[in-house]
Amino acid sequence: MPSSPQHVTAPSSPVLERHSLRSDCSSCFALCCTALGFSRSTDFALDKPAGAPCQNLASDFSCTIHDRLRPRGFRGCTVFDCFGAGQHVSQKLFGGTSWRTNPKTKQDMFAAFTTARQLHEMLWHLIEATRRTYDPDLKEQATELRTTIENALGGDAHDVLDLAVEPLHEQVRGVLMDVSEEVRVAYFANGGDHLEDALTPGADLIGQNFRAQSLCGADLRGAYLIAADLRNCDLSGADLLGTDLRDALLHDADLSTALYLTQPQLNAAQGNHSTGLPADLVMPTHWHED
Ligand code: SF4
Incomplete structure (x- = not known):
């Protein structure tokens, strides 16, 4: 969740390693604070519909209560992590032009963020699977899935939006479970x-x-x-x-x-x-x- 004003930077590097899958709020148009919807709960102190900016979001995409989130009832904002999808969508897929500057992109940008976050989380796990398995077949399967995801993320917003995420998710889940079985036996x-x-x-x-x-x-x-x-x-x-x-x-x-x-x-x-x-x-x- 955003901690400082957003600066427009060059498109992010291709997603290759886990350190690329960390959120960088300074390069994101506060997509988690706008695209996602929240219900009032112990984690989020108010109702916020998906696609609407949070009332605590400043015009520079920073959070006005960043240093008081937990005491103000927004614990969920300190838990959430986009796995680096926010800056990728903001800078790579939409070229560093925000939904405020170009409101026509809002719908696609928010939809791409929701999908990209799932893809980045899958990459996070697939990278670990390739590192942990000693089985060449499993390593190859994990690498192929990783390549499919990275190719989609390396294209444009439509490549991400057109991706069939659910079947991909099932394939990833299967590989992760197989690697888990292999690793857990060793422990x-x-x-x-x-x-x-x-x-x-x-x-x-x-x-x-x-x-x-x-x-x-x-x-x-x-x-x-x-x-x-x-x-x-x-x-x-x-x-x-x-x-x-x-x-x-x-x-x-x-x-x-x-x-x-x-x-x-x-x-x-x-x-x-x-x-x-x-x-x-x-x-x-x-x-x-x-
Ligand atoms: S409280 Fe701050 S971090 Fe949480 S959604 Fe609102 S603007 Fe974002």
Whole structure:
């Protein structure tokens, strides 16, 4: 979510590595604050329809309450991350001309942002899959999918808008699951035998206490670990694809080799300086403050 005024810059580089998949609000026309719709909740203090600018958005695309988002009831804005889709759409697909300067582009720009964010998130995971697998076939499949996505993103806005995202998503999901299986076996899947029945994809583990347990190689894909106590846990090789970590306690836990972890998941959780993170992720700002 935007932190500083937007500057028009040269088109961004082709998306090749994970560091390209970080949001750069200074090069974005605040697309998350306009294109997306929000309902009033504990994460967002007001109703905002999709396609309308947030009332806290300034004319220079900065956020007027950026340094007070959590106390003002906009916690969701500190969790959201566009995986670098915002600056790509603003600068590459629409050539650095904003929807304010050229309102006719608004609809396409917002639609492209919604699709590009999904594509960037897929790239984030595919890059990890190619790094983690030792299976040449899986590496090739992941690379091919990555190329398809990068080619669409490297074209124009219509290449992105015309892409059939759902079938692509299914293919990506299949490869990610296959790589997960390969990786988790290497980490002695379900490290804690006594937890084997509980640690399943999509499991409801809300508020459960796993403190200091070994969850190595667990398949926690899509599981609900909201407010779960994971302090001092070993999550090496655990699959966290889509795992809900809102308010999960990650203090002193080791997630440095967990699979498919994203910045928004971390932003939604609690942790400390001793939480082990994968190299491409950063400690959320609010962890410093807690
Ligand atoms: S509160 Fe700020 S960061 Fe959140 S949507 Fe509004 S302008 Fe964007």
